[in-house]
Each structure stands twice: as C-alpha cells, then as structure tokens.
Amino acid sequence: MSSAKRVLLFGGIGLALLGMTYGLWYAVFAEHQALDGIGTSLANSFSAAAHGDQARSSQTMEQYREAKYRYDRQVDAHGHWIGLAMVLIVLGIGFDGVHFSARQRLVLAWLLLSGAVLFPLGVLLQTVSHGSGPRVLAVLGSALLIVSLGAAVAGFLRRPAAA
Amino acid sequence: MAAPDALVSTSDPGESQWFAPFSAQRLLVLTGLGMILAGMIFGDIFAVFILHQNASRVGRSLTSAANAALGGDVAGVNSSFAGVGQFLENRGTKVDTHVHLIGYGFLGMMLAIVQPWIALSEQAQRRLAWLFVAGGVVLPIGVFLIHYVGLAYSPLSAIGWASIVADAGGALVMIATAGYLYGLAKHFRTSKRPPIHDPLLSTQTTSTRLLLAGGLLLVLLGFLHGAYYAGADLYPHEAADYHLLSQMSAGAAAQNRAQVDQALADYGQLQGEKAVNIAAHAHFAEFGILAMLLGLFQPYVSLREVWKRRWAAVLLLGSALLPVCVLLEIKFGLLAGGLADLGGLLVIVAGLGMWIGILRYTGSLDVATVRSQ
Numbered sequence: 001m002s003s004a005k006r007v008l009l010f011g012g013i014g015l016a017l018l019g020m021t022y023g024l025w026y027a028v029f030a031e032h033q034a035l036d037g038i039g040t041s042l043a044n045s046f047s048a049a050a051h052g053d054q055a056r057s058s059q060t061m062e063q064y065r066e067a068k069y070r071y072d073r074q075v076d077a078h079g080h081w082i083g084l085a086m087v088l089i090v091l092g093i094g095f096d097g098v099h100f101s102a103r104q105r106l107v108l109a110w111l112l113l114s115g116a117v118l119f120p121l122g123v124l125l126q127t128v129s130h131g132s133g134p135r136v137l138a139v140l141g142s143a144l145l146i147v148s149l150g151a152a153v154a155g156f157l158r159r160p161a162a163a
Numbered sequence: 164m165a166a167p168d169a170l171v172s173t174s175d176p177g178e179s180q181w182f183a184p185f186s187a188q189r190l191l192v193l194t195g196l197g198m199i200l201a202g203m204i205f206g207d208i209f210a211v212f213i214l215h216q217n218a219s220r221v222g223r224s225l226t227s228a229a230n231a232a233l234g235g236d237v238a239g240v241n242s243s244f245a246g247v248g249q250f251l252e253n254r255g256t257k258v259d260t261h262v263h264l265i266g267y268g269f270l271g272m273m274l275a276i277v278q279p280w281i282a283l284s285e286q287a288q289r290r291l292a293w294l295f296v297a298g299g300v301v302l303p304i305g306v307f308l309i310h311y312v313g314l315a316y317s318p319l320s321a322i323g324w325a326s327i328v329a330d331a332g333g334a335l336v337m338i339a340t341a342g343y344l345y346g347l348a349k350h351f352r353t354s355k356r357p358p359i360h361d362p363l364l365s366t367q368t369t370s371t372r373l374l375l376a377g378g379l380l381l382v383l384l385g386f387l388h389g390a391y392y393a394g395a396d397l398y399p400h401e402a403a404d405y406h407l408l409s410q411m412s413a414g415a416a417a418q419n420r421a422q423v424d425q426a427l428a429d430y431g432q433l434q435g436e437k438a439v440n441i442a443a444h445a446h447f448a449e450f451g452i453l454a455m456l457l458g459l460f461q462p463y464v465s466l467r468e469v470w471k472r473r474w475a476a477v478l479l480l481g482s483a484l485l486p487v488c489v490l491l492e493i494k495f496g497l498l499a500g501g502l503a504d505l506g507g508l509l510v511i512v513a514g515l516g517m518w519i520g521i522l523r524y525t526g527s528l529d530v531a532t533v534r535s536q
Contacts, residue, residue: 042408043244049415050232050240057412065405072401083448086269087382090455093276094375097367142390149383156376 004105008092011113012085019081019120026074034074037067070127077124084116084145091152098155108148108155115144182463184529186285187292188278192460193525194296195271196518199453200511202264202303207507209257218438221250222431229423232415253310260307265449267299267336272456274343279359281346291342298335305329370471374458377479378451385447385486392440403433439493443486450482450510457517464520465527474516481509 001009041064048057091112098105122138182189224246231239274295281288305328312325319327350356407430414422457478464471484506491499 039244039248043241045408045412046228046232046240046244046415047237049412050235050237052235052416054413054416057416058409061405061409061412064408065401068404069401083452086273086452087448087455089273090452090459091379093273094371094455094459097372097375138393142386142393146383146386146390149379149386153376153379153383156372156379 002095002102002105004102004109005092005095007106007109007113008088008095011109011116012088012092015081015088015113015116016085019078019085022081023078026078030074034067034071038064038071041067073123073127077120080120080123081116084120088112088116098152099158099160100151100155105155108151111144111148112152115141115148117141119145182525182528184525184532185289186278187281187288188275189525190289190292190296191271191275191278192463192521193518194299195268195275196457196460196514196521197268198264198271198299199268200514200518202261202268203507203511203514205264206261207504207511209261210507211504213257214254217250217254218434221247221254222427222434224250225430226427229411229415229427232412233418233420233423256306256309260303263306264299264303267295267302269452269456270336270340271295271299272460274340276459277343277347280350281343282350282353282356283342283346287342288346291339294335294342295339298332298337298339301332302329302336303332305332368461368468368471370464370468370475371458371461373472373475374454374461374478377475377482378454378456378458381447381451381454381479381482383451384483385444385451388440388447388486388490389444392444396436396440400433400437403429407433436493439489443490446486446489447482450478450485453510453514454478454482457514460517460521463524464517465524466516466520470516471520474513474520477509478513478517481506481511481513484509 041060045057045060045064048054048060092109095105095109098108100108119138119141122134122136122141125134125137128134182192224243228240228243228247231237231243274292278288283291305325308325309323309329312323314320314323317323317327407426410426411423411430414420414426454475458475461471461475464474466474485503486506488499488503488506492503
C-alpha cells in the first residue's frame, strides 16, 4: 500500500472514530440539554410576550440565539468530520486512479487530511470563542479541502503516464 | 438481441474468490446498494408526500403560538409549542430513516471492499455480514416507527419500544463493524501476511474513471456551495432567524398584529431558503460518495462497456440535477421541485441498473462454479 493511500485510509478511519466518539459524547451528555434549552427559551419568550413583558421576552430570546448558535455548530462539526472521513476512505481506496507522481499524491493526501481535520475543528471552536481565530481556521481548512479536491479531480481525469 | 455472453463486459475481472456464492462480500455489496436504493426511494416518497405538508403544519403551529401570545393566552402558547415538537419529531424520524438507510448502505459497500483484508474465517465473515444486514434493516424501521408507537407498553418512562428496537439494530451494526475492524487489525498484525490481489481494486474501466472523477467533482461542488453559503448567507440567516422571532414576540407583547404577521411570513420564507441550501449541499456530497463507491464496483457490473458508461452518465446527470433544482425551488417553485424529483429518479434507475449488473455477475460466477464441479 502506498504512503498516500495509507494517509487517506488510516487518517479517514481515525477521523471517523473522532467524529463518532464526539457524536456519542454529544448525544449522551449534551444534545438533549441543548434542544431543551432551545425549545424552553423560545416558549418562555412567547409566554413572556403573552404576559406583555417585553424585557423578559427579549432576554429569553437572546438565550435562544446563543443556544441555537452553539447547537448548529456542534452538529455541523460532527456531521462534517464523519462525512469528510467517508470521502477520504473512498478516495484512498481509489487513489491509484489519481495520475500524479507518488510524491505529489502524498502531498495531496496530507492536504486533504489536514483540511478535513481543521475545517470542522474551526467550526466547533466557534462555540468556545466568537473571535476571528476559529473562523480563520475554518476558512483555512475549507480552502485546503477545495484546492486538494480540485487537484484530485484533475488527477482522475489525467491520462496515466506511459510506462 | 445479443447473446447473453456478448452483454458481459470485456473488462470482466475474472473469477474472484472473495465474491463466491454466499460470501460476505457478495452479501454486503448487494444489500448495501439495496439499502441505498431503498433509502433514496423512501426519501423521494418523503419529499413528495410528507416534507412540505409537515413544514406547513410547523408553520401553522408557530402562527398559532404567535396569535396566542398576541391574545395574552399563555396556555395556548405552550400547547402550540407542544404541537411544534410533535411535528418536528415526525419530520426528524423520517429524515433519520432516510439518512440511516443510505449511511448503512455506504458502510456496507465499504466493508465489502475490505473483505479480502479481514483475517477471520469465511464463516465468521459471513455471520458478521448477516449481523450487519439485520442491524442495518432493523434500525431504520425502528426509527420510522418511533413517532407512531410512542411510549405504548414501554417499560421505560422516556424511551418507547420502537427506540429500543432501533438502538438494538444500531448495536448489531456496531458489533459487526467492530468484528471486521478486529479482523482487519489481525491481518495487519500478522508479520508474514500473504499478498492479497483483489480484482475489484486492480481493474480500471472507463466507467470507473468517469464515476470516480464525477463523484469527486460532485463532492467538490457540494463543498464549494457549502463554503459560499457559509461565507455569504449563514450569518445573515442566523441574524434574520433571531430578528424575526424577536419581532414576533415583541409584536405580540406590544399587541401589534401587523408586525407579528409580517414576521411570520418572512420567517417561513427564511426557513425555506435555509432548507434548500442545506439539502442541496448534503445531496451533492451524498451522491458524490455514492458515485465514487459505484465506480469502485464497476468491474463487477456485468454489462457491456457502453451500457456501463450510459448508467454512469445517467447517475451523474441525476446527481447534479437534483441539488441544482432543489436550489432553484425558491425561485421557480414546483417546476424546479419536479425536476429535482426527476433527478432523484434518474439516480435510482441508474443505481438499479448497476445493481442488476452486479446480480448478473454473481449469476455468471455461480454457473461457472457449477460447471467446474
């Protein structure tokens, strides 16, 4: 097995395990609380509005916004880690069809794996910090993925070099 | 009509020991692709008959919650939100059924590819494959029934029988996958392992190349669309979601019906925009992975090369048509929706064509086995 294939296959399996472990932890310890928080804050906001209490309504709506912001990113990180892991594994299996040199394929494999790890990590870190660091990380990860996926498509379409 | 032999691809990989009758690889390939097709057919039915109706019910419940708040009716607010919860559960379990059938189908096909590297006895591999198939079928059925069975006769206060059955199905899949992972680790731990030659991975046909490149291109398109959505629309959509709900509750508190009605109308439009963007992104990626997996199995599709290329082209066409038309639904309504459903149908038909091709290959292998005996 070539080094590039090994990076994609073992990296993909590792990433899938990371995504599933995070998903299991999230489902057991955090998701129900998060959904409860979203539903309760929204219902409380409308109940406060029914009482004519605009200040409390706004305050609970702000809680809804924060809870929804966190929930969306936590679910996105889980889904993208596993989805990208599947892409890496399938790509790894068929990577012999990418007609570049062994060295170029190895670089491509590392770029793909780095992007697949960093992009969801950047999304997840946005729940910890609202600053620009996590956003930059997510943009960098997705840029790496876009460039390397484009290169892999070109590699598949390229004619194999004559032996 | 051509003789049956003439229909078989010239790139036939020859007899594969891994694809023998009743082998784990054969079972996982046929049931894996079958699960993907079943999941897609279910998704199409769900989209046509349930999705839109359910979305409008959720919208009506939110409207009645806003109206109850406007009338100072706290009990009405709470009962409307309980209704929203019911409709969301109905929708959520249908989406989960669709997603899990397809996800397990992908996993089954991936497990089929690694069978030659599983250092377990043939019987153990077969048993694990049956365990996987049983779990892969039971979980989606259990999830589908959650909304209808509820907590009837359940021994637990919060989890119903359907959830218990679904979890048991998930456990079977995990046991089977863990078993295969153990077999894989055993293979790589063996210092003097024999070289393995699987014709599946060493035979490259034009349709293989087309599906691998096309599939990866679809994944890339999905990623580009996702990146554009995240960069251009995600934050404005999140801000609008909060702003419109605030407008509703503030309008209700101030007894301003016009403000509440406007916010409700805008909120429905916003949810539609979010839904089509997420669906397009997910379907680009999902169809891309499917095309790549089917590309790897092309050597086992026993059809003439020209037909393999046609099915590959139909699959890629449908895979691009569905997400593009889903995106256009906001502008062009039912026309785009109908074309999106047609795209889904093309993917299903092409997948079925390839599934039949693989079935034909198993038939030709079995005949050869009987003749050699």
